[in-house]
Amino acid sequence: MVVRRMNNFAKLMEKHDLMNFIERCAKCSYCLEDPISHKPICPSTEYFHFASHRPSGRLELARALIGLYDNVEFSLNMEEVVNKFYSCTLCAACDYKCKELTGKSPLSVFMEVRKELVNSNVAPPPEHRLLLNNILEHGNPQGAPREKRNERILNSINNPHHLSKNASMLYFVGCVPAYSNNLPSHASNMVKILMKTDTEFRVLPDEPCCSHVLIKTGQEDLIIDQMREAFEKVDSAGVERVLFTCPACYRAFKYEYPKLLGVEPDFECITASEFLYELYNEGKLSLDGKAKQGEEIIVTYHDPCHLGRQSGIYEQPRRILELIKGLKLVEMPRNRETSWCCGVGGGVKTAFPEFSKKTGEERLNEALSVGASLLVTACPACESGFIDALKTYEGKNNLKILDIVDVIAQRLP
Ligand code: SF4
Ligand code: SF4
DSSP: OOOOOTTHHHHHHHHHOHHHHHHHOOOOGGGGBBBHHHOOHHHHHHHHHOOSSSHHHHHHHHHHHHTOSOOOOOOEEEHHHEEEEEEEEOOHHHHHHHHHHSSOOHEEEEEEEHHHHHHHHHHHHHHHHHHHHHHHHHHHTTTGGGGTTTTHHHHOOOOOBBBBBBOOOOEEEOOHHHHTTTTTHHHHHHHHHHHTTTTTTTTOTTTTOOOOOHHHHTTGGHHHHHHHHHHHHHHHTTTTEEEEEEEEHHHHHIIIIHHHHHHSSSEEEHHHHHHHHHHHHHTTTOOOTOTTTTOOEEEEEEOOOOTTTTTTOHHHHHHHHSSSSSSSEEESSSOOGGGOOOGGGGGGGHHOOOHHHHHHHHHHHHHHHTTEEEEEESSSHHHHHHHHHHHTHHHHHHHHEEEEEHHHHHHHH
């Protein structure tokens, strides 16, 4: 499909004050490298090797799309343009670095372009259209049966008094923990911790999908009503707090809905990492159960992009791991703000599975390079992606992948 440049982009970019930046990207490559380890931080640059897969290359393409080359007649192959904009994990590593240097956000440009490509009917890739259809039809991107959403949770509750209708906290489970085949116990592990610490909680009988993946794939305008419904369902529960083990769901409620729907949550959004650390500080959660005498497992922590760079939560999961008896925390060369992505985000796992897998493998190699036998993350999507990437090694290493929730649940006295 070949079309002329699309001048309607210009208005959009002006509206978001992004035009100025698109014109001025210095192509300095500051966004490509971790300044301490000198390792690369942009997965799409590393995997595809083309200039058009660099952050600056995408900005050049945006420049072409909005018709900034005024006196030049040219055409763009829109299939290729779509391909370039969607083969990015939206990990925000470039965004962090560029903001540090220029105060500008390349990620905002990528997101706005994706949205406009969708609104111009040339995107998203077919795999992402399927996510939309599945959410509309089944209430989850996997297309799994709606009625099975709470099965894992309900099967793991052995004392119904914890599941109180009057509880002031709601556990928002999320589609990945509810349905992922390779994460059968993530949600039930969270429930195990809640019960062990005598925390009353509720779950929604008809929990909706947060649609975060559709926001990321530029399809937000097609799902506004469903997002509003999701927000209202949670809001009308009347709880003080909503607990999220999935950072994408957390981001949807805390940051995206207020921006897209103009709503102000009446409840506090809290991630599992923050909540677990709070439980520990209140003396409700013991972290030294089940450590064998003399046992020392080398553990490293992977910062999920949605939790770290995009929500600013870096320390709580590390403090928890440091406090657990029998674990020794070592850092990977790329950590915190310049952490390497797991390869799952931005819809990449669905539309570009090989790129996603290689990106995950790179992180597993980094964990192995620091001698870790346990790689811990705080995001079920990262965990699931790593578990898939680990299959490449066919048992040739002894690396284990766990979420922070699983680590604690396994060590409960
Ligand atoms: S996006 Fe920012 S950091 Fe990257 S090349 Fe352009 S100006 Fe430099
Ligand atoms: S968001 Fe991540 S994958 Fe995309 S261009 Fe930036 S660093 Fe590269």
